[in-house]
Amino acid sequence: MKTIFLSMLIFACCLQLSAQQACPVIPLPVQYTRAQGELVLNDNIRIEAKDPSLQPLATYLRNELQRTFNIVSPGKGTAKSPVIILQRIKKNDNVDAYTLKITSSAVVIAASGNEGVFNGITTFLQLAATAGTATPRRVGCWNISDAPHYAWRGFMLDESRFFFGKEKVKSILDWMAFYKLNRFHWHLTDAPGWRLEIKKYPLLTTVGGIGNHTDPKAPATFYTQDDIREIVAYAQERFIQVIPEIDMPGHASAANRAYPAFDGGGTEKYPSFTFNPGKEGTYQYLADILKETATLFPAGMIHLGGDEVSFGNKAWDADSGVAHLMKTKGFNNRKQVEDYFFQRMADTVFNLHNKVMAWDEVATATLPVNKSIVCWWRHDKPENLRLALEKGYAVVMCPRLPLYFDFIQDSTHKIGRRWRVGEFNTLKSVYDFSTGNVPAASGHEQQILGIQACLWSETISNPKRLDFLLFPRISALAEAAWTQPASRNFEQYIERLKPQMKLYEQDKLYFYDYFQPSRHVETGKPTDQKSFID
Structure with a gap:
């Protein structure tokens, strides 16, 4: 009798531990419990979309099963085979929310x-x-109910400085x-190079596309409009919005090399910096x-930059057209x-039915x-965040500390940025x-759309x-954006x-191994901190 009781107690404890087991998913779901059993994932798995509008998602899942797990013909099993069911439920206010239930015979999403x-x-x-x-x-059986903390979960890539x-x-x-x-902010124009084909102004890419941050004479590299459409479609299939950035009125050097008639000048350090x-x-x-x-x-939105204009707008003081504008409008400063x-x-963008x-x-x-x-990117200027929020603007949080990924991530690293106090x-x-x-965000939480990391490529x-x-x-960013x-x-x-x-290893990425830091060493040259625009 004691043996039976002990066995029952051990079984109950195992069930409790199983239910409390952390879900091995990043970002961590809101609610999850481990159920008994496993789903065998093989060529017999079927995929069933309960609504015609879910058919593209069924196709995406089928392709991913083939690409990632070499499952040759998902969806062709028999009626008794395990099935993945995609279905709609009654309206949820959070468009990103979902439930997932896995048993040994079915997956219901x-x-x-x-x-x-x-x-x-x-x-x-x-x-x-x-x-x-x-x-x-x-695959272990799980019951998951999930929704994100933020709607805006972003990443920005700078391809002007390196393509x-x-x-x-x-x-x-x-x-x-x-x-x-779900937000890909694409920094396509800046001082080193212009990377977006504009048919009306072809020199933007053939001339403005020449060079990068480390080699000003590198052959022109850019995306054709067909390339852009292909990438945007690829992102849309993954429910990622692509937001282009056309930086202005500063960071305009590449464009001004191509069309100097619209050059607003700059400084010795930042020549032809402005429109x-x-x-x-x-x-x-x-x-x-x-x-x-x-x-x-x-x-439906375009990023217009608007940053660091003061680095190169001193030339405006000597421009007759700017002087006339200031006099006409009664302006006192740049x-x-x-x-x-x-x-x-911005009015131009609004007239194109886009947000700015x-x-x-x-x-x-x-x-x-x-x-x-x-x-909001200048972590050392909370007053600008406060001003934006007090004026009623929606804000995406992307402060340099800690969300600029061109900053180093380990004290032993020599290539990349540190903040002025060594952070x-x-x-x-x-x-x-x-x-x-x-x-500065206190009391304005409803105006915060989400967070975004930015990867500038000066050191790449x-x-x-x-x-x-x-x-x-990127995985830590994802959990910071998704999980409360x-x-x-x-x-x-x-x-x-x-x-x-x-x-990461299977995908042949040259990643920083947090657990074995010496596994992949840094590439590039030690960074001169003074070479950066803050």
């Missing part, structure tokens, strides 16, 4: 909309990916989808560019000219709050980021360097991160 179903698919694929490499793959190309961008989009990141706000033709020129840009990107310029270009995004310098301008989004962006600092720890001269800076911090701060636990996350290292 349900949501009110396609975004939620897609998120459920990515959770299932991650459970399968981390289930080991045995054939056939056995990565179509296949690398697609790989990044794949990993963004894997971690449920000319005192020349009427500048506004039409940029309007033409934005019109073509809007036709390529259906996200900042007023800058805001005037930005408001005019911009860096936090634009908080001083006057824009319609229902059509404008401010990206840098560790995996833990990314993971722990919360807007609740930013006093090859794709390996990109991998090293992005992985695994109260539910986060860095030590538990680290345990879930361990299987991800194998996935």
Whole structure:
């Protein structure tokens, strides 16, 4: 009798431990319980879409099963074979919310909309990916109910300073989808190079596309409009919106090399840095560019930059056109000219039925709050965040500390940026980021759309360097964006991160191994901190 009782007690304890087992998914779901049993994932698995609008998602899942797990013919099993069911449930206010139930005979992914179903698919694929490499793959049974903390879960890539190309961008989009990141901010124009084909102004790419941050004579590299359409479609299939950035009125050197008639000058350190706000033709020129840009990107928003204009706008003081503008408008300083310029270009974007995004310098301008989004990046200037929020703007949080991924992630690293007091962006600092720890955001939580990491490429001269800076911090970013701060636990996350290292290796990424730091060494040259624009 004692033996039977002891066996029952052990069984009950095992069930309790099983129910409490951490779900091996990044980002961590809101609610999850481990159920008994496993699903055998093999060629007999069927896929069933309960609504015709879910058919593209069924196709995506089928393709991913083939690509990732070499499941040759998913969807062709018999009626008795395990089935993956995609279905709609009654409306949920959160379009990203989903439920996932896995038993030994079926996987049921349900949501009110396609975004939620897609998120459920990515959770299932991650459970399968981390289930080991045995054939056939056995996926643990789970009951999951999930929804994100933030709607905006973003990543920005700078391709002006280093051009990565179509296949690398697609790989990044794949990993963004894997971690449920859904906004790809694409920095396509800046001083080193112009990377977006504009048919009306072909010299922007053939001349402005020459060079990069380390080699000003490198052959022109850029994306054709067909390339852009292909990448945007690829992102849309993964429910990722692509937001292009056409930086203005500063960071314009590449464009000014191509079309110097619209050059507003710069400084010795930053030559030809600005567009000319005192020349009427500048506004039409940029309007033409934005019109073509809007036709390529259906996200309904364009980022206009607006940052660091003061680095090169001193030349405006000697420009007769700017002097006339200031006199006519009654302006007293260059900042007023800058805001005037930005408001005019924002009106162009609004007329194209797009919203405007911009860096936090634009908080001083006057824009319609229902059509404008401010990206707060200067962590040392909380007053700009406060100003943007008090004026009613929606805000995306992307402070340099800890969300700039060109900053180093380990004290031993020599290549990359540190903040002036020696701070840098560790995996833990990314993971722990919360807007609740930013006093200037207090009381304005409803205006915070979400968070975004930014990867500037001054220190990047090859794709390996990109991998090293992005992985695994992209996973910490994902959990900071998706999971409520109260539910986060860095030590538990680290345990879930361990299987991800194998996935990075399988994808042939040159990642920073948090657990074996010497595994991949840094590539590139030690960084001169003075070479950066802050």
